[in-house]
Amino acid sequence: MLTLASDFGSPYPAAMRGVIHEMTEDATLVDITHDLPRQDVRTAAFWLKELLPWFPRAVHCCVVDPGVGTDRHAVVVLADGHALVGPDNGLLAPVARCLGTDPEWYRITEIGPASSTFHGRDVFAPWAARVHEAGIGAVPDMPDLRPLHEPVDLQFPTPEVSSTHAAGEVLVIDDFGNLITNIPGDYLAERMGDPVTVNGKAVPTGRAYAAVSPEQRLVTVGSHGNVELAVNQGRGDEAFDLGVGESVLIE
Amino acid sequence: MLTLASDFGSPYPAAMRGVIHEMTEDATLVDITHDLPRQDVRTAAFWLKELLPWFPRAVHCCVVDPGVGTDRHAVVVLADGHALVGPDNGLLAPVARCLGTDPEWYRITEIGPASSTFHGRDVFAPWAARVHEAGIGAVPDMPDLRPLHEPVDLQFPTPEVSSTHAAGEVLVIDDFGNLITNIPGDYLAERMGDPVTVNGKAVPTGRAYAAVSPEQRLVTVGSHGNVELAVNQGRGDEAFDLGVGESVLIE
Amino acid sequence: MLTLASDFGSPYPAAMRGVIHEMTEDATLVDITHDLPRQDVRTAAFWLKELLPWFPRAVHCCVVDPGVGTDRHAVVVLADGHALVGPDNGLLAPVARCLGTDPEWYRITEIGPASSTFHGRDVFAPWAARVHEAGIGAVPDMPDLRPLHEPVDLQFPTPEVSSTHAAGEVLVIDDFGNLITNIPGDYLAERMGDPVTVNGKAVPTGRAYAAVSPEQRLVTVGSHGNVELAVNQGRGDEAFDLGVGESVLIE
Numbered sequence: 203m204l205t206l207a208s209d210f211g212s213p214y215p216a217a218m219r220g221v222i223h224e225m226t227e228d229a230t231l232v233d234i235t236h237d238l239p240r241q242d243v244r245t246a247a248f249w250l251k252e253l254l255p256w257f258p259r260a261v262h263c264c265v266v267d268p269g270v271g272t273d274r275h276a277v278v279v280l281a282d283g284h285a286l287v288g289p290d291n292g293l294l295a296p297v298a299r300c301l302g303t304d305p306e307w308y309r310i311t312e313i314g315p316a317s318s319t320f321h322g323r324d325v326f327a328p329w330a331a332r333v334h335e336a337g338i339g340a341v342p343d344m345p346d347l348r349p350l351h352e353p354v355d356l357q358f359p360t361p362e363v364s365s366t367h368a369a370g371e372v373l374v375i376d377d378f379g380n381l382i383t384n385i386p387g388d389y390l391a392e393r394m395g396d397p398v399t400v401n402g403k404a405v406p407t408g409r410a411y412a413a414v415s416p417e418q419r420l421v422t423v424g425s426h427g428n429v430e431l432a433v434n435q436g437r438g439d440e441a442f443d444l445g446v447g448e449s450v451l452i453e
Numbered sequence: 454m455l456t457l458a459s460d461f462g463s464p465y466p467a468a469m470r471g472v473i474h475e476m477t478e479d480a481t482l483v484d485i486t487h488d489l490p491r492q493d494v495r496t497a498a499f500w501l502k503e504l505l506p507w508f509p510r511a512v513h514c515c516v517v518d519p520g521v522g523t524d525r526h527a528v529v530v531l532a533d534g535h536a537l538v539g540p541d542n543g544l545l546a547p548v549a550r551c552l553g554t555d556p557e558w559y560r561i562t563e564i565g566p567a568s569s570t571f572h573g574r575d576v577f578a579p580w581a582a583r584v585h586e587a588g589i590g591a592v593p594d595m596p597d598l599r600p601l602h603e604p605v606d607l608q609f610p611t612p613e614v615s616s617t618h619a620a621g622e623v624l625v626i627d628d629f630g631n632l633i634t635n636i637p638g639d640y641l642a643e644r645m646g647d648p649v650t651v652n653g654k655a656v657p658t659g660r661a662y663a664a665v666s667p668e669q670r671l672v673t674v675g676s677h678g679n680v681e682l683a684v685n686q687g688r689g690d691e692a693f694d695l696g697v698g699e700s701v702l703i704e
Numbered sequence: 705m706l707t708l709a710s711d712f713g714s715p716y717p718a719a720m721r722g723v724i725h726e727m728t729e730d731a732t733l734v735d736i737t738h739d740l741p742r743q744d745v746r747t748a749a750f751w752l753k754e755l756l757p758w759f760p761r762a763v764h765c766c767v768v769d770p771g772v773g774t775d776r777h778a779v780v781v782l783a784d785g786h787a788l789v790g791p792d793n794g795l796l797a798p799v800a801r802c803l804g805t806d807p808e809w810y811r812i813t814e815i816g817p818a819s820s821t822f823h824g825r826d827v828f829a830p831w832a833a834r835v836h837e838a839g840i841g842a843v844p845d846m847p848d849l850r851p852l853h854e855p856v857d858l859q860f861p862t863p864e865v866s867s868t869h870a871a872g873e874v875l876v877i878d879d880f881g882n883l884i885t886n887i888p889g890d891y892l893a894e895r896m897g898d899p900v901t902v903n904g905k906a907v908p909t910g911r912a913y914a915a916v917s918p919e920q921r922l923v924t925v926g927s928h929g930n931v932e933l934a935v936n937q938g939r940g941d942e943a944f945d946l947g948v949g950e951s952v953l954i955e
Contacts, residue, residue, distance in 0.1 A: 203474065211879040213737035213751050220758030223705065223734065227760065231734075232474065232482075235464035240880070241937050249464050256471030256574070258478065268937055271912025318911035320927030323758070377462040378491070409569035410522025425465075425571030435492050435519055454725065483725065483733075486715035500715050507722030507825070509729065628713040629742070660820035661773025676822030686743050686770055
């Protein structure tokens with residue numbers, strides 16, 4: 203199985219699908235999404251970490267690549283039997299750590315003939331197909347790969363959690379407008395059902411969005427396991443007036 | 454074969470795809486759409502009824518679920534050899550009736566460990582995969598399912614049709630801006646080519662959008678078999694200034 | 705393998721997928737895109753020409769069809785072992801020429817029962833499935849097909865290129881806002897790295913978007929091989945203030 207994720211929208215991903223089908227014929231090819239926020243490596247890294255672990259072992263071709271055509275490396279990463287193929291710009295670091303404790307990084311030493319503007323089609327898709335055809339276990343012995351000892355890292359900020367409060371920030375806003383924070387959902391477990399304050403204002407807590415009336419704000423635990431600021435059947439980003447990176451203090 | 458439909462947009466459906474591939478490996482998985490209008494059960498029920506009958510017998514996992522995490526039931530419905538998996542909120546009632554005359558409803562008695570906010574990933578996708586692996590015919594004997602005798606119903610309003618007029622309403626507006634009414638297309642059959650009045654104003658009728666000039670209004674029969682108010686190469690919703698649920702009188 | 709491309713957005717393409725799976729069961733079905741600009745045959749023809757040649761030989765069902773329900777022909781085109789199925793409105797002419805030197809055109813003489821508004825579902829998807837099941841090589845002998853000697857043509861304008869300047873126009877604006885011109889990338893090859901003037905104003909050239917600072921304009925060669933006017937991590941259409949069909953003079 204191969205998966206594809208990118209910020210290419212439409213229609214460019216079709217060329218990647220074509221290249222992969224041309225090289226693998228019978229492979230199952232699954233789109234993760236091609237609507238990752240444009241050239242936003244950090245948000246894309248969050249979503250890859252949330253989504254890829256649900257898949258069986260596969261070759262995952264992931265491209266959010268503002269440095270396409272520059273000298274940033276192209277990499278193949280092995281993590282717990284999965285293979286990740288993409289640019290070395292931090293995009294793959296969180297998901298690699300999440301999949302396996304000791305990911306192995308390889309840089310691609312020979313990208314072959316390629317445009318300077320669409321390595322998704324010209325480098326990453328063909329390499330994903332090559333890894334798929336060789337088998338993930340064969341990656342350490344593939345030609346044109348060298349161990350990469352210092353891949354570009356990307357870390358999400360650590361929240362400060364005590365018995366009385368949790369101080370974190372908004373990591374990502376999803377398509378529904380839910381504000382996904384970096385505060386672990388466990389913090390809310392013993393307070394569930396009681397109101398808390400968010401940046402000084404009282405907000406109810408609830409396990410389900412429908413724990414409050416439509417259009418009402420709530421603090422819940424999202425499907426990613428983190429504290430989420432939301433509005434039942436509405437947009438949390440507007441109601442809480444917070445953006446990515448802004449501070450969230452829950453007391 | 455399994456199909457997936459939801460209002461999740463991007464990227465959440467990827468987690469559902471991952472769960473299903475993890476549990477079924479070789480199954481063919483087809484996306485219906487993930488752009489159903491957010492938390493609009495009625496419109497989603499219309500589209501499922503229009504779309505799923507075109508498929509061969511399959512397990513259809515359908516999630517538009519404003520009550521996620523509350524005590525609404527999760528169900529499996531058998532209809533003419535298809536299986537529908539989703540929430541018991543009316544979403545599946547029209548398509549179940551459309552597929553088979555006597556659908557059998559089962560509620561899921563044990564949902565297992567699940568988040569409170571993403572049953573698409575944690576309940577419906579795994580159950581769709583379980584039904585697929587067991588085989589649709591085995592559903593009546595599956596553990597953790599009980600017959601459900603009074604599922605939540607959802608009916609579309611019945612139009613009033615006589616030899617001189619048809620009084621109905623706008624059911625759904627599609628992506629093109631076409632106004633899909635509940636008036637059966639048969640009403641228009643003998644009038645095709647002659648002008649009619651729509652809410653008192655004369656509008657031409659035509660079998661094809663291109664029966665009128667670009668940007669001109671027309672009354673036609675849509676691909677769903679209902680009377681549709683449209684604009685050739687334009688948006689009917691703007692030209693007719695009508696919204697969902699508003700009355701349409703054709704004379 | 706079958707592929708699907710259209711301007712139908714969501715959710716109509718699901719009915720086409722259903723029809724094809726109903727008729728072919730085990731076929732691999734790949735979506736190219738369903739977000740081609742609405743009823744814009746010329747832009748869609750450009751993208752089909754760019755995308756389909758990356759695929760292995762397949763049946764490609766392509767529908768951008770403002771004349772649906774009129775007397776325009778429905779066609780099957782053979783080109784280098786690929787089969788294209790769609791309306792005869794110019795959409796398939798550039799990709800057919802691009803795939804093979806001597807494409808063979810057939811018109812469908814019998815479309816069977818069909819709505820007047822959704823030939824994607826009622827004519828083109830079933831015919832794509834029929835061609836897939838018969839095998840592409842069997843097309844010349846299929847019933848209900850007749851050679852079509854004068855298909856509707858569609859040509860992209862030819863640029864004027866000399867040693868001192870290139871005069872062309874904007875062919876297409878992609879989702880990123882990049883302005884794709886009809887000027888061949890070769891024109892830029894020997895000037896790469898030196899500034900040029902675009903419609904009289906100096907703009908740097910570069911192989912990669914990141915050759916200039918974020919938000920800065922550049923002239924590059926896009927993945928389609930043509931000269932592209934772009935902004936690093938921004939939108940070229942806004943920065944250059946040019947639309948489709950407008951003149952581009954590079955000196």
